[in-house]
Amino acid sequence: MKIILIGPPGVGKGTEAKRLATLFDIPHISTGDMFRAMFDEDTELAKIAKAHINRGELVPDDLTNAMVIERLQEPDAKKGFLFDGYPRNIVQAKALDDFLSNQGETMDAVLYIDADIELITERIAGRRVCKSCGAVYHVNYKKPKVDGVCDQCQGVLYQRKDDMEATVRRRLHIYHDVTAPIIDYYKHQQGFHAIDGSGNIEETHQKVMDAIQ
Ligand code: AP5
Numbered sequence: 001m002k003i004i005l006i007g008p009p010g011v012g013k014g015t016e017a018k019r020l021a022t023l024f025d026i027p028h029i030s031t032g033d034m035f036r037a038m039f040d041e042d043t044e045l046a047k048i049a050k051a052h053i054n055r056g057e058l059v060p061d062d063l064t065n066a067m068v069i070e071r072l073q074e075p076d077a078k079k080g081f082l083f084d085g086y087p088r089n090i091v092q093a094k095a096l097d098d099f100l101s102n103q104g105e106t107m108d109a110v111l112y113i114d115a116d117i118e119l120i121t122e123r124i125a126g127r128r129v130c131k132s133c134g135a136v137y138h139v140n141y142k143k144p145k146v147d148g149v150c151d152q153c154q155g156v157l158y159q160r161k162d163d164m165e166a167t168v169r170r171r172l173h174i175y176h177d178v179t180a181p182i183i184d185y186y187k188h189q190q191g192f193h194a195i196d197g198s199g200n201i202e203e204t205h206q207k208v209m210d211a212i213q
Pocket of ligand 1: 053087141
């Protein structure tokens with residue numbers, strides 16, 4: 001299974017991606033998570049990624065593509081993979097296509113999840129993330145058992161810096177201008193499905209499974 005999840009910030013890509021990756025036993029490749037995992041490293045890439053992310057802007061394509069291509073060459077990606085947050089513009093989509101066609105492969109499914117802007121903004125505002133393991137919660141829709149504490153590892157829950165209101169506005173703007181055009185790029189390819197992500201987590205999962213089947 002080779003799957004791409006596309007959609008606006010906060011629509012629920014990561015939440016769904018974790019379930020699908022477990023279900024199909026394939027690696028969940030989230031470029032956002034990969035960049036965030038570097039934040040404490042003292043490297044040029046980490047500094048550049050952190051600066052761009054905290055401003056709500058995309059990390060430069062050459063760095064992002066190189067990181068993804070390297071990840072795809074790891075042994076676990078041989079059985080398939082699920083992209084969450086990549087590709088994010090036409091340059092990245094073409095770089096991925098070139099890499100896959102050189103291997104004689106194509107994507108199996110491109111799932112485009114969308115919801116109203118009010119819903120997305122509310123999901124982002126209430127998101128809390130575990131500092132230790134990266135598990136994602138929501139203050140209303142996916143509450144931890146103990147307030148502020150991760151169910152899985154008892155780590156501290158925090159709000160992502162790029163989830164602050166002004167940065168979210170910038171991310172949504174960039175999504176609209178730069179990322180949304182890739183929907184047209186994939187729309188006519190086999191395996192493309194548009195999914196209404198306005199229902200709760202279970203409802204969205206069911207719609208994704210129906211599309212895949
Ligand atoms: P990234 O981490 O990819 O962020 P994003 O695409 O903006 O998506 P989010 O993580 O904000 O949301 P999501 O759709 O995964 O929603 P989630 O499941 O968490 O990227 C961050 C930054 O990294 C970018 O801005 C950029 O700077 C950089 N970057 C990343 N990839 C890049 C690339 N390819 N090129 C260049 N730069 C790149 O859900 C949100 C909340 O809602 C959670 O609290 C969840 O519990 C809740 N929720 C989820 N689904 C539902 C539901 N159905 N009902 C109710 N609540 C729900």
